[in-house]
Amino acid sequence: DAGVTQSPTHLIKTRGQQVTLRCSPKSGHDTVSWYQQALGQGPQFIFQYYEEEERQRGNFPDRFSGHQFPNYSSELNVNALLLGDSALYLCASSSGGEAEETQYFGPGTRLLVL
């Protein structure tokens, strides 16, 4: 049973470019959350997708957007990249949307913006 997978593992972009990160949830999970983790910090919640809709959103600008597909996989898009967007981007999956469920994290995508 595959856990949460993310692609790519590493990515290098330059300022102003756009990036798309991908996440496949754990089998049986229908909810995907995205987190940004800067070096030496804890992860910060970006947004969560359930039933192909964005639910509550963290304190991130509109440059950060996402999508969830019918198979529950998800994409995170970041436009007009800034140096400060360099971070580890983590995807977590769970089931039940609002329910209290353990979140399972993927290995992350490390983004470097030059």
Place this chain on the structure above:
Amino acid sequence: SQQGEEDPQALSIQEGENATMNCSYKTSINNLQWYRQNSGRGLVHLILIRSNEREKHSGRLRVTLDTSKKSSSLLITASRAADTASYFCATDLFYGNNRLAFGKGNQVVVIP
């Protein structure tokens, strides 16, 4: 902003010793969770304690929760080199929902 704040930030211990780290939070919570992260990779869920629980055990892990003080502690007994990692506490960002607010983390180094 970060909800949880762990203390101490870094801990270095000998193998076989116990490691204790604390976490404080600011608002009412539904539950508090602890995660482990090895070398900047994905997070592994360790344990969840609900707001109506005071103590919970899982293997060599013991978690306590004091809602009156808005604090939690994680104890790892008989530490092993493989326990070397960063440990984060996380609370639900929106009460009753499953969106997590993480602290800055504790880096634990277990010396063989």
